Amino acid sequence: xxxxxxxxxxxxxxxxxxxxxxxxxxxxxxxxxxxxxxxxxxxxxxxxxxxxxxxxxxxxxxxxxxxxxxxxxxxxxxxxxxxxxxxxxxxxxxxxxxxxxxxxxxxxxxxxxxxxxxxxxxxxxxxxxxxxxxxxxxxxxxxxxxxxxxxxxxxxxxxxxxxxxxxxxxxxxxxxxxxxxxxxxxxxxxxxxxxxxxxxxxxxxxxxxxxxxxxxxxxxxxxxxxxxxxxxxxxxxxxxxxxxxxxxxxxxxxxxxxxxxxxxxxxxxxxxxxxxxxxxxxxxxxxxxxxxxxxxxxxxxxxxxxxxxxxxxxxxxxxxxxxxxxxxxxxxxxxxxxxxxxxxxxxxxxxxxxxxxxxxxxxxxxxxxxxxxxxxxxxxxxxxxxxxxxxxxxxxxxxxxxxxxxxxxxxxxxxxxxxxxxxxxxxxxxxxxxxxxxxxxxxxxxxxxxxxxxxxxxxxxxxxxxxxxxxxxxxxxxxx
Numbered sequence: 056x057x058x059x060x061x062x063x064x065x066x067x068x069x070x071x072x073x074x075x076x077x078x079x080x081x082x083x084x085x086x087x088x089x090x091x092x093x094x095x096x097x098x099x100x101x102x103x104x105x106x107x108x109x110x111x112x113x114x115x116x117x118x119x120x121x122x123x124x125x126x127x128x129x130x131x132x133x134x135x136x137x138x139x140x141x142x143x144x145x146x147x148x149x150x151x152x153x154x155x156x157x158x159x160x161x162x163x164x165x166x167x168x169x170x171x172x173x174x175x176x177x178x179x180x181x182x183x184x185x186x187x188x189x190x191x192x193x194x195x196x197x198x199x200x201x202x203x204x205x206x207x208x209x210x211x212x213x214x215x216x217x218x219x220x221x222x223x224x225x226x227x228x229x230x231x232x233x234x235x236x237x238x239x240x241x242x243x244x245x246x247x248x249x250x251x252x253x254x255x256x257x258x259x260x261x262x263x264x265x266x267x268x269x270x271x272x273x274x275x276x277x278x279x280x281x282x283x284x285x286x287x288x289x290x291x292x293x294x295x296x297x298x299x300x301x302x303x304x305x306x307x308x309x310x311x312x313x314x315x316x317x318x319x320x321x322x323x324x325x326x327x328x329x330x331x332x333x334x335x336x337x338x339x340x341x342x343x344x345x346x347x348x349x350x351x352x353x354x355x356x357x358x359x360x361x362x363x364x365x366x367x368x369x370x371x372x373x374x375x376x377x378x379x380x381x382x383x384x385x386x387x388x389x390x391x392x393x394x395x396x397x398x399x400x401x402x403x404x405x406x407x408x409x410x411x412x413x414x415x416x417x418x419x420x421x422x423x424x425x426x427x428x429x430x431x432x433x434x435x436x437x438x439x440x441x442x443x444x445x446x447x448x449x450x451x452x453x454x455x456x457x458x459x460x461x462x463x464x465x466x467x468x469x470x471x472x473x474x475x476x477x478x479x480x481x482x483x484x485x486x487x488x489x490x491x492x493x494x495x496x497x498x499x500x501x502x503x504x505x506x507x508x509x510x511x512x513x514x515x516x517x518x519x520x521x522x523x524x525x526x527x528x529x530x531x532x533x534x535x
Contacts, residue, residue: 118211122192134392135187142427144450145446145450147167147171148167152441169206173198197214197268199267214238216270216282218230293381297381413455416452
């Protein structure tokens, strides 16, 4: 039970650090019992779920619909696939902290094994891809190390965050002293009671301590405590617009790719005669099989064309605008995504495409990988004076960045050599370049290029001078 696990965890704290909180047993009973009877308004008392129909911020009701909408919108689906594929090429490593005073080199240890093989026959790529798909759709990705040596990615809409507070236990998620005390997970969802009873529901819920869960929310929800927001949320209207435009095109071809007609003046004296004539016209002139047939009308009837082809609706421009907005919200540039707006004009010029790739890397790939590594760090043993980092050397989209980094290192090297040749100590020259702070430079007192003391070695002695010591002659070999 969560109460016992929390009590055990608190008991491990050093003496004097255990806080007196409200009873966890009472808290859980007050939390679960009302929630079972009031599934639409329950889950207060410090439980922050991803479910919208309740009092708290959640994504339970929208995750399936978001997934379905993504599958029906090719540009949005492609954007999410590009995000997942790009991130999945990274690998995890350790990097020395800058504050440690040691060189910030990367290294690996056996502690990275859970990230390299998160579950049997799985790879780092699969772990990162699943986390990005969950974060992209639901705004949240949860990973647990409950099983020793194995990681498990939890479905985000089946997870709830438990908060604790001394001052406001009934509104702990937003209380000033609120903090996360655990996570709740139920296979199948927290809103589906087991066997229709409270006991069945409670038996299905598994609780996890904070140090057993890595929660990644790359786009924080400004109105939710510790909850992330999907990038699809602001793009949902454009996704719907793209879907509607696609349905319009399907309907156009379904009706035989014929113009919309308004037929007036049909000679019908009764409603039944009118219905029979309409049914006959639909049977003979509607549908793909009846495309391009000549329409014959009786005397007095007239047919007026309303929009003679799909071009009049300008669906290309309409969908192109939606695709561009989807591209912007997904942070995948149009040339990289390959949508129509990114494949026209000068977008594919070498300079423009390179700039789009650089914007994608600088504004999304690097920050996202840094945040992802920091979120997974609590699940493994990170060495002292080091941090979990990502190795991007095998990511093709960042290869040009590697060349730029080499050029930067060459400039840094030239700067260090210049400082040393000017007489500054090598150690302070390196420190000044790394910190970009020239105040760290310390001069050695040596001024010449050869770094000899002033006044010494400025000129070679004149061998013809009167007071010059004649050079020693080589010994004469024996026999001469």
